[in-house]
Amino acid sequence: MGTVEPYETSGGRRYRVRYRKPDRSQTDKRGFKTKRSAEEYLATIEVSKLRGEWMDPTKSKVTVGEWARPWYLAHSELKPTTLFGYDQALRKHVLPRWAKTRLNDVSHSDVQSWVTSLSATHGGSSVKQTYLVLAGIFKFAARDGLVVRNPCEGIRLPRILKKERGYLSHEQVAKLAKSAGDQGDVVLLLAYTGIRWGELAALKVERVDPVKRRINIVEAITEPNGTIVWGTPKSHARRSVPFPEFLDTVIARHMSGKHRSDLMFTAPKGGVLRNSQFRKRRFDRAVAELTAADPQFPRVTPHDLRHTAASLAVSAGAHVKSLQRMLGHASAAMTLDVYADLFDDDLDAVAAALNDRAVSSSVGEMWAKVSIENSEPRKKEKP
Missing domain, CATH: 3.30.160 (Double Stranded RNA Binding Domain)
Incomplete structure (x- = not known):
């Protein structure tokens, strides 16, 4: 005492x-x-x-702004694009509202009001990412004994409406590649391998095995705030991605005359092929031309070609585990969650297969016999 x-x-x-x-x-x-x-x-x-x-009184005066920096620096292992997103959320939304507020003065209702006000002017996904930054700061503070409770727990977030994906058919991929001109090979590789843009931009000759028809994803490029940063693929996971036989000539064309350490795809004047330049010079114009000629043509982005690759693989009979490995997802559960709509037809196929198996087995014969017996009128019993 x-x-x-x-x-x-x-x-x-x-x-x-x-x-x-x-x-x-x-x-x-x-x-x-x-x-x-x-x-x-x-x-x-x-x-x-x-x-x-109990909380140390000497720590009770720490503000959100003062604690935001050590929280941010504690995440140095994250990808540059993720850190850039955190920085943007801090500067645009979190610090303007909370910088001078003491951690212990922030209540659950204060955070809820802030999230609700953000929801009025920003999309659900943007609000969620911003909220997670503030929640992360308080979680970090709770671990260090600066707050007793995290006021960000139990906050009601806006619903995130999933954007309807534009899956291209084989014919539409061919049209888009043709319309993209000298960058059509990029369209084909993205649409038939499902690799991410940063993985394609970082792809070197030595990472491609034309005999086994495999692309080894080892590096990736990110462009936070327009700066090219080399690093590992998303989730730091390496993988081997197959490509179809008809892309042999495409692969050979971009490997010809190059050193093992050279990039497979480069900008017109050399150097790394940037997403923004690719879209401005070729891709967006090609999509605009195709949608003008055919209003039903999906308005896709280069990243949407990854979804197209998933769609074409599923239509070809790819198993969810194979799709997971191809796309580099952390788990098959994640693949199913992202592409649940692609597997809807599988439910019909399962039902049809079960029906065929049951009808051709003793179960089907037995059930048919029971059905006939049930349909026959029963004889009345004598009193």
Whole structure:
């Protein structure tokens, strides 16, 4: 237990509370005008320690803005694009609202009001990403004992409406590749392998095995704020991706005369092929031309070709596990979640297969016999 001790000041008698922190070090708080108020304070301290809710008073004045930087620096292992997203959320939304607010002064209702106001002007996905940054700051603060409870827990977030994907057919992929001109090979490779743009831009000659028809994804490029950064693929997972036989000539064309360490695809003037330049020079124009000629042609982006690759693979009979490995997803469950709509037809196929198996088996014969017996009129029993 702590103690309450009186001491004299020019303004009269005051009381000091001495107590031990959970780590057994001693501290005190001065300035109480009455012994009763000092004893009440000491009682609350002891109760908070017993409940595991005690917090060091020296940390209670830390603001969200002061704690945001150590939280951000603690995530140095993340991808540059992810860190750039965190930085954008901090500068645009989190710090303008919370920078000068003490961590312990932020309530659950304050956070909910903030999220609701953001939802009025921003999409659900953007609001969620911004909220996760603030929630991460408070989670980090709770682990360090700066707050007792995380006010971001249990916040109601806006619903994220999934954008309808534009899956291209084989014929539409061919049209898009042709319309893209000298960059048509890029369209074909993206649409028939499902690799990400950053993986294609970083692809080197030595990573392609034309005999086994495999592309080894080892590196990837990101462009946070327009700066090219080399790194590992998403989730740091390497993988081997197959490509169909008809792409042999495409692959050979981009390997010819190059050194093993050269890039497979480059910008017109050399160097890394950037997504923004590719879209501006070829892709967006090609899509615009095709949609003008055929309003039913999907308005796709280069990333949507990854979805097309998934669609074409499923239509060719690819198993979900094979699709997961091809796309580089963390699990088959993730693949099913992302592309659940592609597997809807599988349900019909399963039902049809079960029906065929049942009809051709003893189960089908037995059930048919039971059905006939049930359909025959029953004889009335004699009284």
